[in-house]
Amino acid sequence: MSTSKLSHADAAEQFIKDEPRTNWHDETLWFVRQKRDKAAHGLPEWEQLREWASQIKDHTLSNLDNYLLEFERNANTNGVTIHWATDGADHNRIIFDIIQKNNIQKIVKSKSMLTEECGLNEFLHAKGIETVDTDLGERIVQLRHEAPSHIVLPAIHLKKQDVSDTFHEHLHTEKGNNDPQYLTEAARQHLREKFIESELAITGVNFAIAETGGFVVCTNEGNADMGAHAAKIHIACMGFEKMIPKAEHLSVFLRLLARSATGQPITTYSSHFHKPREGQEMHIVIVDNGRSRQLGRADFRNSLKCIRCAACFNTCPVYRRSGGHSYHTAVAGPIGSILNPNIDMRANADLPFASTLCGSCSNVCPVKIDIHDQLWKWRQVLVSEGFVDTTKKVGLKGMAFVLARPGLYRFAGKAGRAMMRMFPWLLNNKLNPWYKQREMPAPPKESFRDWYIKNKQQ
Amino acid sequence: MSARETILKAITANKPTLVDLPAIDLAEVIQYNDLLQQYKTVLQSIGGGTVELQDLTSLKEELQTKKANGNFVVNRIPALGEVEESIAHLTATDLAAVETAYLEGTIAVAENGAIWLYESQMGNRLLPFICQHLVIVIEKKNIVPTMHHAYQQIESDKEGFGVFIAGPSKTADIEQSLVIGAHGARSLIVYII
Ligand code: SF4
Numbered sequence: 071m072s073t074s075k076l077s078h079a080d081a082a083e084q085f086i087k088d089e090p091r092t093n094w095h096d097e098t099l100w101f102v103r104q105k106r107d108k109a110a111h112g113l114p115e116w117e118q119l120r121e122w123a124s125q126i127k128d129h130t131l132s133n134l135d136n137y138l139l140e141f142e143r144n145a146n147t148n149g150v151t152i153h154w155a156t157d158g159a160d161h162n163r164i165i166f167d168i169i170q171k172n173n174i175q176k177i178v179k180s181k182s183m184l185t186e187e188c189g190l191n192e193f194l195h196a197k198g199i200e201t202v203d204t205d206l207g208e209r210i211v212q213l214r215h216e217a218p219s220h221i222v223l224p225a226i227h228l229k230k231q232d233v234s235d236t237f238h239e240h241l242h243t244e245k246g247n248n249d250p251q252y253l254t255e256a257a258r259q260h261l262r263e264k265f266i267e268s269e270l271a272i273t274g275v276n277f278a279i280a281e282t283g284g285f286v287v288c289t290n291e292g293n294a295d296m297g298a299h300a301a302k303i304h305i306a307c308m309g310f311e312k313m314i315p316k317a318e319h320l321s322v323f324l325r326l327l328a329r330s331a332t333g334q335p336i337t338t339y340s341s342h343f344h345k346p347r348e349g350q351e352m353h354i355v356i357v358d359n360g361r362s363r364q365l366g367r368a369d370f371r372n373s374l375k376c377i378r379c380a381a382c383f384n385t386c387p388v389y390r391r392s393g394g395h396s397y398h399t400a401v402a403g404p405i406g407s408i409l410n411p412n413i414d415m416r417a418n419a420d421l422p423f424a425s426t427l428c429g430s431c432s433n434v435c436p437v438k439i440d441i442h443d444q445l446w447k448w449r450q451v452l453v454s455e456g457f458v459d460t461t462k463k464v465g466l467k468g469m470a471f472v473l474a475r476p477g478l479y480r481f482a483g484k485a486g487r488a489m490m491r492m493f494p495w496l497l498n499n500k501l502n503p504w505y506k507q508r509e510m511p512a513p514p515k516e517s518f519r520d521w522y523i524k525n526k527q528q
Numbered sequence: 529m530s531a532r533e534t535i536l537k538a539i540t541a542n543k544p545t546l547v548d549l550p551a552i553d554l555a556e557v558i559q560y561n562d563l564l565q566q567y568k569t570v571l572q573s574i575g576g577g578t579v580e581l582q583d584l585t586s587l588k589e590e591l592q593t594k595k596a597n598g599n600f601v602v603n604r605i606p607a608l609g610e611v612e613e614s615i616a617h618l619t620a621t622d623l624a625a626v627e628t629a630y631l632e633g634t635i636a637v638a639e640n641g642a643i644w645l646y647e648s649q650m651g652n653r654l655l656p657f658i659c660q661h662l663v664i665v666i667e668k669k670n671i672v673p674t675m676h677h678a679y680q681q682i683e684s685d686k687e688g689f690g691v692f693i694a695g696p697s698k699t700a701d702i703e704q705s706l707v708i709g710a711h712g713a714r715s716l717i718v719y720i721i
Contacts, residue, residue: 098704113639115556125550132546135539148688154532206710207701223701230703250705261711265658266620282685292657292697292712299654299689300620310535315549317684321675322552324692325639335570335640336675336694339657339712345688347653358535366542 075398078424082392095227096390102223103384105333106434112335113325122322124438127375130313131365137280137313138356144283148345150352157359158188164355165190165272165305169199172303174270180287180294181205182274183221183378184307184357186400187413190272201272202264204293206257213240219394221401222331222380227393261293271297275308275354276377277323281316284344285354288327288337295341304346305353309361311374323377326436330379364412369447373408375437382431382441388424397421404431408444411452419457422448480519487513554676563638563671564720571641574695575708576716584608584665587719591630603630604651605665615652623652629659629713633666635681636718639674642694643718647687656693662713664693668720 076084086092110116130137142152155161161184169177177194179185179201191201191212203212207224211217213236218224225233230248237243243256273294277286285306287294298304314323328334346352365371383389383403394402399410399418407421422445425431431441452458471478516524529537560566568578581587588608594601602612608630615623631650633643643664650656672678684690697712708714 101704113558115558118556122550122552125547128547129549132544134543135536138536138539148685154530154535156531156534160531204711205701206699210701223704225701226704228703230705233702250702250707253702254699254707254710258709258711262624265711266624279685284685290697291699291710293710295657295691296654296711299652299657310539318552318676318679320684321679325675332700334574336637336642336692338574338693338695338698340642340692340694342684342690343688344685344690347688356535358531358538362535362538362542365539368544371542371544 076396077420078392078396078398079420081396081398082424085393085396086391091229092391092393094229095393098226099384099390102332103381103434106330106381106384107333109329109333109335113329119322119326120436120438123326123377123436124375126314126319126322127437130315131311131371131374133315134310134313134365137315138310140280141278141283141313142356144281145354146283148283150283150344150346150354153353153355155355155357155359158357161185161188161307161355161357161359162190162193165307166194166197166199168303168305168353169194169270172270174303175199176264176268177201177270177272178204178264178268178293178297178301179208179272180274180289180297181208181218181224182272182307183218183400184274184309185272186218187359188307188357202261202268204261204264204291204297205289206254206261206291209257209261210236213237217395217400219402220380220383221378221403222383227395262296265293265296265300268297268301270303270305271301272305272307273298275306275312276327277314277320278308278312278354279314279317279320282344284317284342285312286320286324287341287343288324288339289341290334290338292339295339298341298343299347302349303351303353304343305355306343307355307357310356310358311361311376327377327379330381330434330436360413364409367412369451370408370412370444372439373405373412373441373444375439376405376409377437378405379436381434381436385430385434387426387428387430392424397424404441404445405439408441408448411448415452415455415457419452422446422452423458480517483517487515487517552676557674557676558639560638560673563673564668566638566673567636567641567671567720570638571695571716571718574641575698575706576641576695576718578718578720581719581721584719584721587630587663587665594628599627600625601628601630602626602651602655602659604649604655605630605632607665612651615655618652620654620658623654623658626655626659628661628663629655630663630665631656633664633718634670635678636666636671636720637673637675637678637692638671640694642675642678642692644678644682644692645690647689653689656691657697657712659713661715661717662693662696663717663719665719665721671720 219227410418699710
């Protein structure tokens with residue numbers, strides 16, 4: 071996978087060079103966001119549902135150790151083997167051991183952002199083992215040696231022609247045929263072959279139920295099921311935050327998930343796995359990889375409530391215009407910018423700054439994560455821990471200094487407005503990073519404060 | 529220390545103080561005047577079709593005609609004739625050739641068009657996913673308003689596997705154009721009696 075090592079700002083700069091494509095990306099995701107709104111407005115109890123979901127997750131996190139033990143006990147009784155992985159390397163090794171022990175050659179995978187987080191594909195590839203990603207979007211990016219750019223719509227950054235060219239090269243489809251129906255049919259035939267011959271299927275987990283020891287996987291294509299039911303071994307990988315207490319709580323989350331993600335009333339398939347079928351082996355790998363550390367950070371533990379619907383991506387003005395790859399991590403977007411600094415503070419210190427803090431993400435989040443507040447808190451942590459470059463730090467320090475002094479703030483505002491009027495080129499130049507890709511606004515004649523005082527008296 | 533102990537210990541040390549589970553009050557949840565109409569509208573909007581029937585005679589005839597024409601159809605509904613048990617042992621390659629599968633659903637959900645199927649109703653876990661076309665029969669009296677009502681009636685862990693199916697397999701991964709028939713069934717028709 072060619073994950074960019076550029077910072078978010080630099081990678082975004084590359085992305086927006088193609089302006090029509092940037093606009094198209096923006097509009098496509100906004101369209102998905104609007105579908106979400108329509109679905110949400112179709113349920114009068116929407117806000118109540120979000121509240122329930124948020125509270126169920128709060129409760130689960132506050133009793134997580136016990137729920138994991140209950141889950142393990144019940145899964146074992148059901149004949150499922152549970153593995154525990156402290157980090158990505160552990161996770162990959164566990165899967166590799168199962169592959170080796172059973173002498174497996176053919177592996178299909180259904181979209182799992184956790185395996186992306188752990189770098190499973192690259193790890194297995196280095197051992198000479200190939201996995202086939204079977205979600206259509208994932209297969210497209212896999213053939214292109216790219217990472218997914220979105221957790222629900224992995225190939226959202228690509229146009230029909232891109233897919234057509236990729237399929238022409240790898241699946242020998244007709245050159246220049248850009249019809250999505252035709253291209254999907256080609257992928258269907260290609261992937262059905264892979265499903266049928268697969269020996270091992272790896273899937274993700276959307277929800278794990280402590281009460282029953284089972285887990286639920288949601289897809290629209292049916293790829294998780296095609297893989298898992300055909301193969302003689304099924305490995306499901308989950309971050310431990312996927313836990314919920316009881317099966318009845320699934321109703322709350324399944325009502326929220328697809329509506330928030332794509333505006334559908336529910337995904338086509340919501341599969342409940344409890345026992346391996348006769349003659350099959352079923353494994354679950356429970357992964358920490360920094361999650362227990364995040365649980366201990368009071369300011370950030372809320373991020374573990376995330377159900378990966380990507381509503382916060384689709385609404386984010388920065389994500390929509392900078393593209394998922396600019397976040398250089400498996401989970402991009404607003405929530406990725408909270409989760410990733412926890413995994414590696416130095417490598418991902420740029421991400422909490424890739425936000426306008428407009429709060430739109432927090433407004434759409436089905437489990438009520440205070441996303442924009444957490445991004446703001448991360449900025450402070452990162453600055454005080456010294457992970458932020460000097461330009462940004464000096465700017466922020468200066469701003470904090472001025473903001474803490476109302477008199478100075480008012481003076482600076484006045485001076486700034488006068489300067490912008492008299493010497494516009496002072497700001498509209500390359501030395502001002504804010505001017506890059508932006509037109510500076512015309513300065514108002516007076517500040518809001520002056521305007522307010524004047525108008526209040528009238 | 530094993531990975532298991534390390535993780536559990538860290539969670540115990542880092543988890544916040546216990547908070548209560550919320551009570552889910554069904555009085556807060558949407559009501560529909562006409563469950564059947566709501567179900568039909570939603571299923572159509574997500575790519576499925578519905579047919580209302582007085583009894584199963586016409587469906588039985590359709591099935592027999594298909595069989596007589598040599599189509600590979602699998603019936604799992606006793607009221608339609610003999611139920612295929614042998615599919616339990618068929619391989620993925622065999623099942624990939626199934627043209628139409630006829631299955632009975634337990635519960636249908638008006639808010640989203642989903643139908644719950646137990647493994648025993650499928651006869652083979654792979655069948656409803658790998659068949660080219662899927663036909664499901666449900667009883668009108670088994671349509672419930674929302675997912676909350678559905679979970680009150682099903683036992684999701686009673687068998688090794690169970691699924692909510694809402695419409696045919698679909699994808700919108702190529703420029704957000706909706707395409708029906710990704711990997712699984714290309715069509716879903718629900719017969720309501
Ligand atoms: S943070 Fe909220 S909105 Fe974003 S993916 Fe997670 S659940 Fe969805």
